[in-house]
Amino acid sequence: MKKVLLVVIDGLSDRGSKTPLSSAKKPNMDRLAEMGINGIMDTIAPGVRPGSDTGHLALLGYDPYEYYTGRGPIEAAGAGIDVKPGDIAFRVNFGTVEGEGSVFDKVVVDRRAGRISDTDELVKAVNEGIDLSEFGVEFVFRRGSGHRGALVFRGKNLSDKITDTDPHKVGEKVQRCRPLSDDESARRTAKIVNYFMEKAHEILDRHPLNEERAKKGLPKANVLLLRGVGRVPHIPPFESRYGMKLAVIAGTTLIKGIGRILGGDVIEVEGATGSKNTNVKGKIEAALKALETHDFVLLHFKATDELGHDGDFEGKREFIEKLDTHFEPLLKLDFSKVCLIVTADHSTPVTAKEHTGDPVPIVIVHEGVRVDDVKSFDEFSACKGGLCRIRGLDLMNIVTDLIDRAEKFGA
């Protein structure tokens, strides 16, 4: 059975007439362009600015307009919570509040609690100290990297039509959660969230670890700021949809979350950080190894996006060159058995410092593709390739067809 390796270089492509990608020295990527069929791709649709979450859903064949319900569910899955359809999930920051009275009277003085990194004890205290059973609700709180975490509420009559408690700004009060729709489940959920907020603040504010931090002059991690709420969607697992076992190799919680929410296996790689110091070699080795046990491997690199957000042209070019040096083993894949795709989830131009709707380059290398005369992997060469301009949602169809796994429609 043929296998697929999908390499997604986050935010890889740019705008303008000279880009980090087009000016990078990247002989291996260029060799792949030469060996394969090239094109440009609108991950969602022309001009539509994808998030990394919606972009990846589309690349994996899941229409984000149907399946995307907010970032909370994906982050929660990425943080390792075994989310279930219907769960209400939030992204969480440990933050610092000061003032008197209820948590909602207090002012956020640091949205990251001094970028606290060791939150295990605090997370444990919250999980053990709060009981929502009087509401018929269970919750799971998990730490993420640094000051981040994820929170899931599970129970009947819960709604995601509620507001954030994170004011998204220092100097503002913690926001009371409010229902966004006029129904009992939204009102009830907001009430439970506010109860949870108060209790968590009580537990955290007096926690020995925070008292120690205060003594050292560090900001207390004494509030949980909730945002990105979403209801965990009913989403058909990748394996049942495509008959292929999915593995995901990524440094960031978000992409791991995409993998988990689709029922894939997330393969952890030491030193996979999701930034430019990441262990590229280790991730590529892990991906090649995963091809032995899985049918479809998503290998994700994040730093290009970060460097795009930073507006760092040279840094982005250099990271692309670093990636390229490690791409050599990809050239040696047996392309009669493996279909290799190298692309991005969206553009993050250094000039825009944000995701844009500009299409991304894509190359597909596999025995039997219509090899075109594109010889460089960049924004300007790709649009002359044999794929012309495709959409992200088309990719899985194209790939399953190439590897002889597609159903014929009609007779």
Place this chain on the structure above:
Amino acid sequence: MKKVLLVVIDGLSDRGSKTPLSSAKKPNMDRLAEMGINGIMDTIAPGVRPGSDTGHLALLGYDPYEYYTGRGPIEAAGAGIDVKPGDIAFRVNFGTVEGEGSVFDKVVVDRRAGRISDTDELVKAVNEGIDLSEFGVEFVFRRGSGHRGALVFRGKNLSDKITDTDPHKVGEKVQRCRPLSDDESARRTAKIVNYFMEKAHEILDRHPLNEERAKKGLPKANVLLLRGVGRVPHIPPFESRYGMKLAVIAGTTLIKGIGRILGGDVIEVEGATGSKNTNVKGKIEAALKALETHDFVLLHFKATDELGHDGDFEGKREFIEKLDTHFEPLLKLDFSKVCLIVTADHSTPVTAKEHTGDPVPIVIVHEGVRVDDVKSFDEFSACKGGLCRIRGLDLMNIVTDLIDRAEKFGA
């Protein structure tokens, strides 16, 4: 805030291996191609033959399958009637009938009443002489250019599921309006239309101006031929949809109507005729001026379409060359602040003498576009550009993304 100038050259492109556009000497358009990103565009979808109305709706991001309800509403808006959602609107020709009895017993001998041009008095007489209040209906009748006009019925329980009264052929009787659906509102509307037809004929046939025309041997303008009926759609205004103030500069009622129905400002330019003698210089100057007061300016040229309908290869080529000589100021726009698009609403090949579904060339010039190596603005070069092949409905997404006005979907 960045601005947009969309130049639509109606029916610009052709079929065949040599076209008016490809053989025209047009150094300024070619320079724009060199400065920008090029492509071909299916205004509606590949092979779908657009009208100028549906084509323009698509270019402005309004799916014509959702918002197009016939030409009547657009012509009525273009004629200056302040149409409201739910109004029933018609295109009208003054025509000439002969014979005895009711208007529906008479035969159309001229569908344009000798191309009568001064209809003000007749329009006034109809507006003053007919009273539909017994039906609970108001109407507004406005003249258009020459023998043309527009008519709007406003009231409860009106339907556009009715037939034309225009037989579309000389030598045929005026058609009685018939309901096209089996419901009371369609039957009732047909009845009101037929009453209106009789009354209008009575008023016009004995009008002094027509008696004078008869004496001079000119055909009487003694009937109103109704066609293109449609219900004015609920259509979100351009400004509320995109946050951009719209200005439209066009010589033809139809395109002005598109502008008005979307809540835009129609800027009148002296000598803007909608044909090949139009004031190109004045229109371009007005467009550049409009960029100071508006965010999105649609500048429309019609003659290329007319000359296409006439099958006039040389005439079309010459008009393109005339346009080009006036395009020089466009090259000097500050493209860090303005996004310029030059394209067409559809092809009107001189060989077909009709709108066809062949894609149109498009160039987008703006700081940051991925400049491709296309150096000529024509059907054959455009398809090698960096946009590849897009759809009309994608254009607004692409443009709002380029000028940093697009929302991100996801995180």
